[in-house]
Amino acid sequence: MGDFRPNRPHSYTLYCPPLETSPGIARDFVTSVLRRLELNDAVDTAALCTAELAANAYAHAAGNGSVLWLAVEPAEVCVTVFDGDLTEPRLRPPNLDAEGGRGLHIVDALADKWGTSPGAPLGVGGAPGKGVWFSLTTGGS
Template sequence: MPEAAPAPPHPYTLTCPPLPTSPRMAREFVAAVLRSLGLDELLDAATLCTSELVTNAVLHAHGTDSLLHLTVEPTRIRLTVYDGSPAKPAPTDRDDDGENGRGLWLLEVLTDGRWGTEPGTSPGLNGREGKGVWCELTTSTPLTRSLS
């Protein structure tokens, strides 16, 4: 009989190259993890937040890889994207007709303000000075599904 999986948190990590395809790959990665754990209620918000975080890293981290770190806990998930740029994201004036400027506003709305930045970088990025931008989403149904 397989041994029971330890209680969450469970970490999942994806390295994202500085390519236009990285946001899509990151969304699919997060969606696959959440579906496998039965956390479908978080899919839409989590994939949109993932897309915004990874897109910002691709656009603003000056050609460096980024690292998506997803932590799943019983009642919440935390998405963090580390990149090689120490510059903190700054909200811009939203242009309702433009293509840019909505990312941080979307994070604010989708996470009820549970997002922020942390200095430093993940070990997976070779120690470059950088930052992590994170957000948290909560679930109304605690994670109980076995991971084995």
């Protein structure tokens, strides 16, 4: 899966307004969906990675908010967070004195795969942007 591909049997979309609470809302949304689908083995990792990507979108999306897309297939969960920022994220050497800068390291360590996709869906200010995604292999069949 790995990138934004709508119209999956289990795909969900959430608009996250440009609010400080949006990363928590995104995390709770993913948690709720995965629990409802009984994918409990993926909940904690997906929730943490989602919160990190949503926090990055909040910090860098220039006040337009972001759109979260969650796709669930039998053996994989994929979360993409779209924002209007054109800057592609990259892993940077950690700075122990900095307050931030560890989110992608967390995603890199926990997700099976992660990356970026160009473009942003409608609802992110109509501006071009990017999606940052991660996927997790689940125990589903």
